[in-house]
Amino acid sequence: MWGIELQRQGEISLSRQIYQTLRDYIIDGQIKQGEALPSTRELAKQLTVSRNTVSEAYEMLIAEGFVISRQGSPTRVAEGLSLEKTPFVERTKETLPHPQSFRVDFKTGQPDLRYFPRYLWQQLFVKTFEKMPLNQLGYSGPEGLLPLREEIAAWLFRSKGLAVSSQDIFITAGATQALHLLADLLSTDGREMLIEDPCHIGMLRALQGKGYSMRPVPVDALGLQTDYLEGKGAGAIYVTPSHQFPLGGILPATRRAELIRFARDNNLYIVEDDYDSEFRYCGASVSPLYAMDPQRVIYVGTFSKILFPALRIGYVVLPLKLHSQWRYLRIHADVQNPPFEQAALAEYLHTRKLDRHVQQMRRLYGQRRQVLLQTLEETFVKVWHPWGDAAGLHLALEFPGLRFDSEFAQRAQNYGIRVTPVEYHSICKGKHLDKLLIGYGHLEPDEIRKGILLLHDFMKENS
Structure with missing residues (x-):
């Protein structure tokens, strides 16, 4: 019935x-x-x-x-429950896109995951989870686990000579989340964020997605050109002074002082993104800008390049004045990071195993950089020269007289090469058309050699 x-x-x-x-x-x-x-x-x-x-x-x-x-x-x-039927929408079978395979992949910012000590990490994860106090399975607060914040403070001191208090460190789900929260924290109606040009396009879009207007400041071989700073209408400044992305320069002390004076005179905060300065192959790591003015600079760090990108743990070092507002924003965003990876990372830092891993990877990446430079010298002879400091996981190359735009990148992909023009990361287009970015950290020496030869053949066919 x-x-x-x-x-x-x-x-x-x-x-x-x-x-x-x-x-x-x-x-x-x-x-x-x-x-x-x-x-x-x-x-x-x-x-x-x-x-x-x-x-x-x-x-x-x-x-x-x-x-x-x-x-x-x-x-x-009950009354009033009858609803008209909505038109039926046929659901098509969802097909996930297959990752494109390349004959050579010069993707930037990619560490070599084959060398990450997975078994050791698994042991630390299990060990710390077994010892984790019951209260850490609840809400532990927006600051992050105290043991991890203390270990990060110790890590910054021994790796960069940076003296910070663990109370000023706040754990984030990577650098991208840090920028999202900082955009909300520093937003001022009608104000613009000053940003390096070129800069990482992902970070640019993250800030634009929060409604910030961007004002590009040109970059040269030494980093941000402070002569082009203008305070009227500015709300904050985003920089990568230890290894400018993508051109690789180290901001010299005179420009750092000028930048800090500018921020003080205009009552601005400087957001310092230190994304990969641990991998420097000529001398020690560059001292962060934060050391020159801890009350004016917000330092953003991440473990994605050091360990593996799926480990969504980053951190910010905040001036005391911003602590309470940060806590409020984080609580109303997602409250906190999961405690398990935090505890494992704290133990990894405490036992100095991270220090040894970074040293190993620095040697490995340094050797690969030399292979890249040698292969470029042998293949392209005198028609190119590198930009920036000997650091990081990518190299910026200038080929005077050549032009690398989105069409070039697409033709290269069709040929089986993933390579990124600097133009892709430029806000004001047309100023860096003669430059390419070559990511090499994830490539074995033979892959680098074969890739550069393949790139040379492609460029010769398309010149």
Whole structure:
């Protein structure tokens, strides 16, 4: 009579199947408002189920307000529940795009994941989880785990000579989340963020997505050109002074002092993104800009390039004045990072295993850089020269007289080469058309040699 067909071997309980069918009939108008439902005993008999099963279905309908039940009266459909049917939208089968394969992939910012000590990390993860206090399985706060913040402070001191308090360190889900939160933290109506040009396009889009207007400041071989800074209408400054992305320069002390004076004079904060300065192949790591003015500079660090990108742990070092507002924003964004990776990373830092891993990878990447430079010298002879400091996981190359734009990049992809023109990361187009970015950290020496020869052949065919 009621057209209820039950799947008795299904995963959904019989009571919920009855509830769902009656609910849909009510919404579709097949059962009118005010109409009485059969008694639980009667419907149970029709469906050959227990009366308790039907009673449970009716209780769900009553709890959600689809029907009204009064003592001594039949259960009736509530008023105002009938809805017109919406047009059926046929769902096509979802097909995930297959990652494009390349004959050579010069992607930037990619560490070599083959050398990450997975078994050791797994051991640390299990060990720290077993020892984790019960209260850390709850909400531990927007600052991040204290042991990790203390270990990061110690890591910054021994690796960069940077003295910071663990109380000024706040854990984030990577540098991108840090920028999202900082955009909210520093936003001022009608103000612009000053940003290096060229800069990392992903970071640019992250800031633009938060509604910030961008004002590009040109970059040369030494980094941000402070002569082009203008304070009127500015709200904050984003820089990569230790290894400018993508051109690779180290901001010299005179420009750093000028930048800080500019920020002080215009009451601005400087966001310093230190994304990969651990991998420097000529001398020690560059001292952060933060060391020159901890109350004016916000330092952003990440472990994505040091360890592996899927480890979504970064951090910011904040001036005291911004602590409470940061906590408020983080609580209302996602509260905190999961504690498990934080605890494992704290132990990895505490045992100095991270230090040894960085030293190993620095040697490895340095050797690969030399292979890249030697192969370029042998293949392209004198028609190119590198930009920037000997650091990081990519190299910026200038080929005077040549032109590398989006069409070039697409033709290269069709040829089987992924390579990024600097133009892709430029805000004001046309100033760096003669430069390419070659990511090499994830490539073995033979892959680098074969890739450069392939790039040379492609450029020769398309010149």
